[in-house]
Amino acid sequence: MYWQEQYNHQLIYHNPLKSHTDIKDFRLEGEAAFSFPLQRLRMENIKDPKEGQKSNFVLWCQDHFPENIAITWDFWPIREPGLCILFFAATGKTGEDLFHPSLAKRTGIYDEYHHGDINAYHVSYYRRKWEDERQFHTSNLRKSYGFHLVSQGADPLPSVVDANGPYHIELVKYQENIQFYINQLLIFQFYDDGETHGSILRDGRIGFRQMAPLIAEYANFNVFQINKK
Known part of the structure; x- marks a missing residue:
């Protein structure tokens, strides 16, 4: 059942x-170039992809969001290879705000986000970075702290040569679901039992991550408060 049939939303x-x-109040971790050639956000790396994880970046929305939300955005892949991630319900490991000065500086290197001093869920989609990802497309949900793969589903997005966006993407988080x-x-659904990989993550921040040398565009970023009908 489609999520809008299940939840009231505002x-x-x-x-x-x-x-x-x-995006003037957004926070960038790492280095990236932003442009708006078609009145939508185009993001691309500045550093040489040969630098590995140092060439990747995360762009965080300035707002801290409550629990029980639906996140939606439009997506266009422009250049491969690469990979996209959405972080959500992101906070410090002991409940601090993600931008609290006591937390270690983050620079876009992936380990800082799954084995640093933050907790978050993150969904990786449009996974075209490595050869095996390009041969068999999936979307993965992980829970951190740690690198826990908790759900996975087939990714229907075509490669750039056949892409005809926008592709409308929706992430729905209601209590443990x-x-x-x-x-x-x-694509997938996950029930967090709050025990296997730690407590359920609730409120927090939302961030968009790209792995170089991917170029992609984003528009119409929305967050809805939801409750069961």
Whole structure:
């Protein structure tokens, strides 16, 4: 069942991602270039991909969001290879705000996000970085601290040569339940028992990550507060 049939929802955040003004308060970890050639956010790496993890980056929304939300955005892949991730419910490991000065500085290196001093869920989609990912497309949900793969589903997104976006992506988190959709197709769902990999993560921040040398575009970033019908 599609999530909007399951939940009442109220828009609490909208960002068209049409210009630099729309991301002026966002926080970048790592180095990246942002442009808006088609009135949507284009993100690409600055550092040489040969530098490995040092060439990747995360862009965080400035807001701290409550629990029980649906996150939606439009996505266009422009250049491969690479990989996209959405972090959500991200906080310090002991409940600090993600940007609290007591937390270690983060620079886009992946280990800092799954074995640093933060907790988060993160879904990796459009996984085209490594050869095995390009040969068999999946979307993966992980829970951190740690590198726990908790759910996985087939990724229907085509490679760049056949892509004809926008692709509408939706991440729904209600209490212990997480669902992930692309163009209203349910890709995976996960029930967090709050025990196997630690307590359920609730409120927190949202961030977009890219792995070099991927170029991708984003628009119509929305967050809804939801509750069961």
